[in-house]
Amino acid sequence: MLTPSETKTLKFIQKYCIEKGCSPTLTEIADGIGIKSRGVVHRYIKSLESKKLLSVASNRKRGICLNLEAYENQSIAPIIPLLGRIAAGQPIEAIEDRHEINLADFIMDPDRFALQVTGESMMDAGILDGDTVIIKHQNTANNGDIVVALIDGLEATLKRFKRLPKGMILLIPENKSMEAIAYEAERIQIQGVVVGQLRSYQ
C-alpha cells in the first residue's frame, strides 16, 4: 500500500516521463510534489522501488525506470488503469493518454441504483438485453435523456424521453422495429434517468 506522498511521487514521475520522454531528477520531483528536500524524494523513490513500482539505475542521473506492469502486481487496485484508446483499425495510442477510471464517479452515489435490462427496446443505443443500467433517481428529464418511465403507475419502461407540445410526452424505443408512443403527461411518471451502463461478458 502506498502512502499519499509515494502516490504523489509516482504520479508525478509517470506524468513527467510521458510528457518529457525521460525521467525527472530528484530536484524536479521535489519541486513537482511541493517539497524542498532531495533526500526525502530519494527516500520515496527507494520505497517505491522496494514496492516494485519502479527501478532505479544506481547513481545514474535520471535513472528512474517505471515498471509498467506494476499495476498488475498491486494488491488492491480499486481504480482501473485506463491504458489508452483503441480504435477500429487505428494504431493504439500506447501510453500517451494514461490516466485512470474512477468508478466512484460512476456509481457511488446514494441517489443512484441499478436496473437490469431485459428486452431489446434500447438495442440501437447500445443497451442490450442483460445489461445493467445505472439510474439516477429524479422526477424530471430533459429531451434526449434515456429514462425509466412509469406508465399509468404500473408499467415501467426504459425509453428515450421527448416532451411534445400540448402536454404530451413521447417515449422512443431505440430499436428500428419498434414504434415511439406518445402519452399524456399525466400518465407518465419519470423515475430516473440513465447515467451509466455496464455489461459483463463473463
Next chain:
Amino acid sequence: MLTPSETKTLKFIQKYCIEKGCSPTLTEIADGIGIKSRGVVHRYIKSLESKKLLSVASNRKRGICLNLEAYENQSIAPIIPLLGRIAAGQPIEAIEDRHEINLADFIMDPDRFALQVTGESMMDAGILDGDTVIIKHQNTANNGDIVVALIDGLEATLKRFKRLPKGMILLIPENKSMEAIAYEAERIQIQGVVVGQLRSYQ
C-alpha cells in the same frame, strides 16, 4: 453480523478506497461517519478485523486492507443496489428480486485494465464510440470472444475472434458496414479479451 456503526464504517472505507486509491486514516473515518473519537473508530476497525472483513497492518498508517473475498456472503460489498429488472413494455418487477451488483467482481482483478473505445467497429455488439471496455490480459482467446488484437505488432483493434482452418484467424467487426478480415495466425497477437464494458451518460 455487523452493528450499524460497523456497517457505516465499512461502507465509508470502501467508498474512500475507491475514490482515493488508498485507505483512510482513523481521523478521516471519524470525520466521515460523523464522530469525533479516533479511539472509537479504532474499536470498530478491530471489530471488523475480527469478523474477517478487513485486515490492518499494525501501527501502519493507512494500513487498512479490505478483504474482498468476504463480501460474497454478506450484503456489504462495494456495490450498488440492483433494484430489479426492467423490460420493454413490461411491468417492473419492483423490489422483489433485489440483490446487488458487486463491483469487485467487475474490476478488482489485478490482470485487468481498461481501454477507451474509439470508432464504431463494434457498434452492433453494443460497444459504442467512447465506451470503456475492461480487458483481461491474456494471450489466447476462444471463438466468439471480443479481443484486443495486435496486427503485425503495431495496429491494435477490437474485434470478435474466430479461428479458421489452416492457421488463419478471422477478426470480425460487429458493424454491418465493415468486413471481416482473415489473417495468418503469425500476424495476430492477442493482447486480451473483453470481460466488461461500461458507459457513462454524463
Next chain:
DNA sequence: ATTGAATGTTCTCTTTTTGTTCTCTATTAT
C-alpha cells in the same frame, strides 16, 4: 584528462500526523 556544476546518496534532526490503549459516560434492549 580535468574540472565544476548538477545530481544522487546517506545521514541526522525535528515536527506533525496517526495508531493504540486507556478510562469514563450515555443509551438501549433484553
Next chain:
DNA sequence: ATAATAGAGAACAAAAAGAGAACATTCAAT
C-alpha cells in the same frame, strides 16, 4: 440489573513527512 452499543477524550508510541548538511558520483564543457 446486565450486556451490548455508541461515543468522548486523554496519553503515549510510532510512523510519515520534511529540512538540510555532508559526501559521492556523473556528465558535459573545457
